[in-house]
Amino acid sequence: MPGTASSGLQFDEPPLFERSVPGRSAVSLDPLDVPDRDPGALLGSLLREQAAGFPEVSEPEVVRHFVRISQWNFAIDTQFYPLGSCTMKHNPKVNEWAARLPGFAGIHPLTPAHLAQGALEVMVRLSELLAEIVGMDGCNLQPAAGAQGELTGLMMMRAYHQSQGRSPHKIFIPESAHGTNPASCALNGFAAVPFPAGPRGIVEPETLKKALDEAGDDVAGLMITNPNTLGLYEAALPELIRMVHERGGLVYGDGANMNAVLGKARPGDIGVDVMQFNLHKTFTTPHGGGGPGSGPVAFKAKLAPFQPGPVPSRAADGSYFFDSDRPQSVGQVRSFYGNFGMMVRAYTYIRELGAEGLRNVSEKAVLNAAYLTARLRDLFPLGIDTPSLHESVFSDKALEQKTGVKTLDVAKRLIDYGFHPPTVYFPLVVRGALMIEPTETESRETLDQFVEALESIVQEAETEPELVKAAPHLTRIRRLDEARAARKPRLRWTPTAAE
Ligand SMILES: Cc1ncc(COP(=O)(O)O)c(C=O)c1O
Known part of the structure; x- marks a missing residue:
């Protein structure tokens, strides 16, 4: 499978609060060398009656916590991220x-x-x-x-x-x-x-x-x-x-x-x-x-x-x-x-690029988009068949009519191949829109792998549509209920015991 993602090893990780153990700390302070004043006398009514309830954890626990959760997601530093209209390009490290x-x-x-x-x-x-x-x-x-x-x-x-x-x-x-x-x-x-x-x-x-x-x-x-x-x-x-x-x-x-x-x-x-x-x-x-x-x-x-x-x-x-x-x-x-x-x-x-460099950025961004368009247009028709600049909007409504596989299914299956999905269903003026923006920093090899992944997905849609409809398969968490996540997000942590 071209560009196939490795499932790798990703660790489950609870909220940091659930790792908390009273008295554990990531810092060691020197003994107090000034008089220990009564905080009540200093702060009056501003003094909290209860501790704030911050997680009490050691430094390695904090480091592992954040490194682990950072590995759950796609990032421009790890994968091709052709999210149309978002210009997810490489952030140079000199910045x-x-x-x-x-x-x-x-x-x-x-x-x-x-x-x-x-x-x-x-x-x-x-x-x-x-x-x-x-x-x-x-x-x-x-x-x-x-x-x-x-x-x-x-x-x-x-x-x-x-x-x-x-x-x-x-x-x-x-x-x-x-x-x-x-x-x-x-x-x-x-x-x-x-x-x-x-x-x-x-x-x-x-x-x-x-x-x-x-x-x-x-x-x-x-x-x-x-x-x-x-x-x-x-x-x-x-x-x-x-x-x-x-x-x-x-x-x-x-x-x-x-x-x-x-x-x-x-x-x-x-x-x-x-x-x-x-x-x-x-x-x-x-x-x-x-x-x-x-x-x-x-x-x-x-x-x-x-x-x-x-x-x-x-x-x-x-x-x-x-x-x-x-x-x-x-x-x-x-x-x-x-x-x-x-x-x-x-x-x-x-300053790093200068005027010539900036012009070159746009030329390469447009060239990469034109290359992808040329390679993909037989697979998915363009939403509007006019030469475009930095991004192209394809429509997969023909694929859906033929196989029942929807735009969202194609997008989710791309994750199994190691690519961030393009923007889907936007702009609204194109039915079944797949909006692909490669940006200037991607190599031809990466673009070719991306095309090959989409070719494989179209083939799968024709031979094994259920496989594509149930994607992603290789991720830590499978397909989410996106409508529920958007409408009923759970944004506040509450201690498990109190639930
Ligand atoms: C055309 C256009 N206008 C406005 C915005 C909004 O920008 P931001 O997400 O930084 O608020 C975006 C975001 O990508 C965009 O593509």
């Missing part, structure tokens, strides 16, 4: 070296600016580089994820409209958009107005024009992902932007897929007003399971007054300071200045 330099790793967020000049300089330089990469006038590093960047950019758009004495509330969003786009609009009090893309998978000016005409004056803006979630370049973007601007609206660019166009196209040059980056997708900072990520927002000069503060800034004498004097700012969106460790990693990555 970790830089982020762990004691001056960066140990700095306290409340360190006064005059003692944090190096950290401030990294932030200012990174924001300048990011703005340059996308052709914008400035970039704010505070948001902690792509979705929070969207929220922040939309807050800035609203503040801008208000400063012009307008309060439009419709934001137009193509149907193929990432789910966070309409959610960010709703959180901002905007109405997300969806409209369909054309048969080639990209937005056609006539469709947008019709939607805009129906809205009359109520056009707050367009929110558009480019390249879009089908991996397609929105070729009509200059025309779309012109139409929105003519009606007083602003254009929000979802820059989560910048990995496909670095050094090739700059959203700012095309006319985008504000956009977010997903540093964890494009600039190799770890994804971090929901955080800490980083979603800086880049903007044109007219939106600069509304960015979140305080803003790390460079003074005329070349020193650095936090600019808190920002009366039109939308306010602070994240504690302190954002996830600083991610900024150091992204800065290191950009």
Whole structure:
């Protein structure tokens, strides 16, 4: 079997609390050499009546606990991870070296600016580089994820409209958009107005024009992902932007897929007003399971007054300071200045590669996706048969009609072959979608093994469909009830005895 996963040996591991033994410890403290004061007298009513109930364990127990549970999951450092729309690319280890330099790793967020000049300089330089990469006038590093960047950019758009004495509330969003786009609009009090893309998978000016005409004056803006979630370049973007601007609206660019166009196209040059980056997708900072990520927002000069503060800034004498004097700012969106460790990693990555290297990243990401498309298109038809950039969306509905094996079954079976499944059932505009994004760092050998695994799975679906439907077979835990896990998650540990 090509690329078959080894089942290996994985250990069961209870929550750390269940390993706790009273009095066991991972540290040994020196004897107390100051007077033993009565804590009650010191703390008064703040004194806890009962101990906090932290696990009491030795150092080897803690180490084994975390190493064991780290081995239960897929990781980009262990397997190919072609999760479309998530850009799971290799995080270079030099980033970790830089982020762990004691001056960066140990700095306290409340360190006064005059003692944090190096950290401030990294932030200012990174924001300048990011703005340059996308052709914008400035970039704010505070948001902690792509979705929070969207929220922040939309807050800035609203503040801008208000400063012009307008309060439009419709934001137009193509149907193929990432789910966070309409959610960010709703959180901002905007109405997300969806409209369909054309048969080639990209937005056609006539469709947008019709939607805009129906809205009359109520056009707050367009929110558009480019390249879009089908991996397609929105070729009509200059025309779309012109139409929105003519009606007083602003254009929000979802820059989560910048990995496909670095050094090739700059959203700012095309006319985008504000956009977010997903540093964890494009600039190799770890994804971090929901955080800490980083979603800086880049903007044109007219939106600069509304960015979140305080803003790390460079003074005329070349020193650095936090600019808190920002009366039109939308306010602070994240504690302190954002996830600083991610900024150091992204800065290191950009400096390590330089302009040529970044362009090369996008060329290789697109080449790898094109290679997979060419090798897979006879196995699974493309959702929309247009040449795509960094990712391709295939449809396996023909396989389901023929064998009864569903998209989810194919995805689960891939795990047995040692691959993380691609994104499935997204975007919604393609039935039975398998969205595959290989990224630039994968070798041809890995891509070939992945294709061979899918070929084997299709063969199995035809000869032994039950085997595929019951996958995965080689994992520690077999197929989970995903709906129940999402709807009734058990997020809180309770002692077994009390259950
Ligand atoms: C197109 C697009 N927009 C927004 C997001 C949201 O980013 P995040 O997951 O960092 O909040 C993603 C996530 O992958 C995305 O693909």
